[in-house]
Amino acid sequence: MALRPAARAAHQWNSVTSAFARRYCVSQPSCFTSAAASPVLSALRSHPSPHPARSFSTTPRTAAKVDNSSLTHQDIIPPQQGLPQRKRTIQIGHLPGGRVSDGQIRSIFGTRVSGHDGNSVLRILHHRRTSGSLADYGVDNLGDKYNVSRDQAIKALDWLRNKFPLDEARAAEAWAEKEANRIAYEMWLADPENDSKYKDPARVYREQQKKEAAEREQEAEQQERSQYGILRTGKSQFEISIQEKRRQRLEEITKKAEAKEAKAVEEEKMLATGEWVRTPGGTQLMKPGQDTYVDVFGREQVSRRKEEMERAQKAAQTSFKDEDEMLAQTTLTQRLYPMTAFVLVVCLVSFGFAHYYEPPAPAYRLWPDLSPTTATIASIVLANTLLCIAWRWTPFWPIMTRYFMHVPGYPRAVQAVGNVFSHVQYEHLFGNMMMLALVGPVAHDLVDRGVFLGTYVSAGAVGTLVSLYWANLGKGSITAHSVGASAAIWGISALYCLLTDQETIKIPFIRDMEVGFYPKMLLAAFVVWEVAMARRKGPSTMDHASHFGGMAVGVGVAGYLHATGFHQRRAASVEGGEAKTVDVAGIVKGEAGEVKDAVVNAVKKA
Template structure:
């Protein structure tokens, strides 16, 4: 949602667009779009409000086989059913065993969640097992059964108490009622066991040749799970009217599903006959890949079946070292850079800020086009894509220019132009390029660290989002106390939000997904790295600009003082009258 700014403002983005339109003789429609981007140094500064949420992490289908078809983001599947823990004795499934317990939530606890419950830092798998066993005992009414203590003997008493406190707080179970139902179950089983023993005794009297094994088969064991249910009913108390109604509904639903399946099969047969085999051919034969694409795909695909055996330091330190070199080189470039005269510029009619941003945009578009060219896949997979399984130091530079989605490319380039021209106008080309490349390099170093330590080696990342977020943060940090309006709102005399408010909004948008369990294909680590460098780098750039201004003013003052002293030291010589002048007088 860009901001429309006053028409009397002047910015390189607006001048640059007009120059490009004038050179390319673009229709007037583009000229109207160019007028939408401008800025003003008015007291209540107005500028842009838009940021990108791009910067994708793309998982490969195979962990270490890389080509362009493997770089699509994961699609998240949402279940239609809500998980509910079993909390009643009669609902315990037949497969229940005390050593395995019952699930108490949809997903197991993470190590961070387990540490909050167990101060002893119990490992997450052990913590989940203990909670499942104790939850199963609460539902089965066997919390005080000493015969089952062997299944929890490996856990400390303190951890067991903490687990019970957690379960009783979050999963309500009437433990007294469950224990009563369990007692009735055991009593009934003991009575059946006595009856069975009497029958076995009678059978042994009538047929003494029976083996002990056959007699053991007729003995009854006390059930460890739920009440014994009568055949044909899910209720321990027999078949009720509700059970009959439910059975009728289930039968009706199954009949309807069978009818729909038959209709689907008939419809497919009719379509196959009407299309004379065309539909069948399309369904049975997948899209064939040309030999040209297949050859270059195999050439660009790694033959590794597993990630190389490397320590965490071996994966991270070369890339982090390259990021440090990029930062140092950027600082040196910013200090040594001297703007060329207009006669030596490639596009003298376009402002320097517009020329710089257009060059970066052209480089990104060129790399995007290369992804559509199969012979370039082998090179792009090595150097224009950050791969967690096989990282290379130069990947953090190449990935800054690499996009595989047109929407991703357009969003990043739009904000590069919109914010980049404004930042360029205020700090100059040397500091601008230093800030952009440092933000991108640190962003990818942070992304690789996140992938290697937490997310996994099956992921890759690419995009200019780290550098773009560095520019966005730098712009709002420069104007952190200036007020902004969006399409003229809020109207005067109300004041708009300050630049710090927009920085807080950007951080909030990035922090919210961290607390959500749903996976995301957005490279948050790269964004955070770019934001950090943008805030720190713009302060360094402004301080260096102030230092240069003070040094320039000092040189000018010294030059003026030297000129004044020289003028004072040269006095005019007296003019002597010649004798001829006296004679003429």
């Protein structure tokens, strides 16, 4: 919030007090004369606040509850012309920091003032500061029972300003407005039938409407009686229309004013509870700890991102307090059977898709400028990227945790496939997609799209199912959250290593350098590495059970293809035989070039 200097406080209050006096005391010079000037004006001039303004966290309407004692103070209302002088009893709250020690009281008031009386005086002065009445009452009229001189009261006021800084100018503005409304209302009570500006606005408006309605009826009757040929007397239709529009506009202004006043009253009630504070700009209310921002229209808005995040997080979390409570909600059969049946259906559908898939004609392809291999890999990468971005939008958290994250203690069947395309951390997504970009193209070119996608999806689903069984029947964690495409990537990696006849691999970024490539030995090394990592003691963030499940699917698909004559069909379909060298860098570079050309062509067409 923008802080206003204390030097402006006295000047601002002077202008507010002058405006107040010009409006309500034109014929009452006794209200604000130089002889009866407010004592605090001199205090504000001679003792400026050492702090420019209160900090945003200060809430002058709340006070620390130290004890249950209450303090009442009688303020004498300055007499107005034609109004009786009366006293008003006000409840004084506690100081924000609680009761001041007796030693501090002696340092402020001296030894002649007791600790109880000193605290009472401090409370009265602080109440006048927060309510804005300090501008009227100053440091005087503290009560005869307190043996406090004016100098001591000024010293106490300085101590309060140092200890509890706040914006006294803003409080004085609010006090002046309330006093103006009170005086106007009392003057209207004294003479409610006058036509002065102090008359009740609502009553004036209602009476004005009645008078105008009567005039309209009278004019209508007169027009009906006073017609001579085509000439008519009274107001014209244009004047009547203008008058009606003016009436509608006044009604709209009145409704807006009433709504604004009701809102102000409601805000005052909310501020009085201590649970709300004003925003730095003072345009709205917010709870302590909330943030504000300025929108594109320059309006101050309260940020509710923290509340929305907490609400989404609460909706995304399960209601279980511990592992035992989670397991008590379902039986072992209820946890294992639904996902087992679902994964079986997924495997059957994947087998049918791999067996009967035929490449579509170019006219029916979504991306005809890309090769089938590049289109397939790009689609999988795009789906994983979009789901990773969805994790960053808090309203999506309940859906993401329900369908795209596997929890063995409280599983849902669809999680077997949903978590395969889901990544929470960007680094996890980057690692898996980089591995897919290296292995996926060569595996796709080897077995075509049908077998590739069938193996990818079924390997991920079976890997999730193996992780579920390992957590419920083995030594896995029942409360672990599993996401990622690792099981699917291990499945296509095992499939490629068992079916390829390539013998060498070209080293990326090094010209004309090739090394021996033994796919089956590489797969065996992967299995040994996974076993070693799984047997390592200590916590691990890798779901090794799902990796083994994905590898098992890849091995099974490779064995089925080998038994059904895959190599013979492959040799017959590839002219001149399959290349013996794997150029991973060349494949990735070619895919990137295809994607770039497709984007350029799409932009040109658009």
